[in-house]
Amino acid sequence: MSVLEINDIYKSFDDLKVLKGITLHVDEGEVVAIIGPSGGGKSTLLRCATTLTDIDSGSIKIAGIDLDYKDKKSIAAVRGKFGLVFQNFNLFPHYSVRRNITEALVSVHKKSKEEANAICDELLAKMDLSDKGDAYPCNLSGGQQQRVSIARALAASPDILFFDEPTSALDPELTAGVLNVIKELAVEKMTMVIVTHEMNFARDVADRIIFMNGGVIVEEGPAMEVINNPKHERTKAFLAGY
Numbered sequence: 001m002s003v004l005e006i007n008d009i010y011k012s013f014d015d016l017k018v019l020k021g022i023t024l025h026v027d028e029g030e031v032v033a034i035i036g037p038s039g040g041g042k043s044t045l046l047r048c049a050t051t052l053t054d055i056d057s058g059s060i061k062i063a064g065i066d067l068d069y070k071d072k073k074s075i076a077a078v079r080g081k082f083g084l085v086f087q088n089f090n091l092f093p094h095y096s097v098r099r100n101i102t103e104a105l106v107s108v109h110k111k112s113k114e115e116a117n118a119i120c121d122e123l124l125a126k127m128d129l130s131d132k133g134d135a136y137p138c139n140l141s142g143g144q145q146q147r148v149s150i151a152r153a154l155a156a157s158p159d160i161l162f163f164d165e166p167t168s169a170l171d172p173e174l175t176a177g178v179l180n181v182i183k184e185l186a187v188e189k190m191t192m193v194i195v196t197h198e199m200n201f202a203r204d205v206a207d208r209i210i211f212m213n214g215g216v217i218v219e220e221g222p223a224m225e226v227i228n229n230p231k232h233e234r235t236k237a238f239l240a241g242y
C-alpha cells in the first residue's frame with residue numbers, strides 16, 4: 001500500500017514554475033531519498049506534501065487521506081499522519097526539550113500528561129538523550145537539537161516521516177549521530193522521504209533514489225543503481241560533484 005501518493009502536481013510562485021508534474025508514490029516501509037541541485041524544487045515538494053504550501057494542480061494523499069487545501073478538516077487529518085524534520089531543527093527555544101516533544105501530543109492529540117511523558121521518555125532514550133528532558137534547545141549541540149526534533153516528529157506515531165536536509169546545518173562530527181538515528185528508523189521499517197546531500201547515506205539507507213532538477217524527476221531507481229550507474233547526463237554531472 002502506498003503511504004504517500006503524489007500525482008502530477010504543479011506549483012508556481014508567480015511566474016516561476018517550481019514543480020512541473022511530479023508523481024511520487026511511497027510504499028509502507030519504503031525509504032526514498034531525494035537528491036538534486038539547489039533550486040530544483042525539493043523543499044517545495046516536501047512543503048506541498050506536508051500542508052505548508054498549496055498546489056496549483058494534481059493531488060496528494062497521505063495514509064489514504066486526500067489532502068484538500070480548501071478543507072481545514074482534511075488538512076488537520078493529514079497533519080496527524082506525518083512527521084516533518086527541517087534543516088534548522090525548528091524547536092521552540094522557550095520550551096524545554098520535554099515540552100517540545102509533548103506539547104502537540106497533549107494539545108492536538110489529546111493525550112494525558114502521563115501518557116505524553118511516557119512517550120517522551122521512550123523517544124529520548126531512543127535518541128540517546130535521556131538526561132536532556134529538562135534542557136533547553138540553546139544548551140544542546142546541533143546534533144542533539146536535531147535528534148530532539150526527530151523525537152518530536154515521531155511522538156504521534158506518524159505513518160511517514162519527511163526530512164528536508166536534516167544534516168545540512170550540522171558540523172561533520174555531529175552529522176553521523178543524526179544519520180545513525182535515521183538509519184535505525186529505516187531498519188525498523190519507518191516509511192521515510194529524505195531530501196539529502198549525503199550521497200553515501202542515501203545509497204546505503206534508501207531503497208529508492210529520486211534525482212530532481214528543474215521541477216521534474218529526471219531519474220529514479222534503486223539507490224545503488226542511481227548512485228553507481230546514473231543514466232541521465234544531468235544526474236551524472238550532479239553526482240560527479242561529490
Ligand SMILES: Nc1ncnc2c1ncn2[C@@H]1O[C@H](COP(=O)(O)OP(=O)(O)O)[C@@H](O)[C@H]1O
Pocket residue numbers: 013016018036037038039040041042043044045
Ligand atoms: N515561497 C516562495 N516564493 C517564491 N519563490 C520560491 C518560494 N519557495 C521557493 N521558491 C523558489 O522555488 C525554486 C525551488 O526552490 P526549492 O524548492 O527551495 O528548491 P531546493 O529545495 O531543491 O533547493 C527556487 O527558485 C526558489 O527560489
Ligand SMILES: [Mg+2]
Pocket residue numbers: 042043044
Ligand atoms: Mg531545499
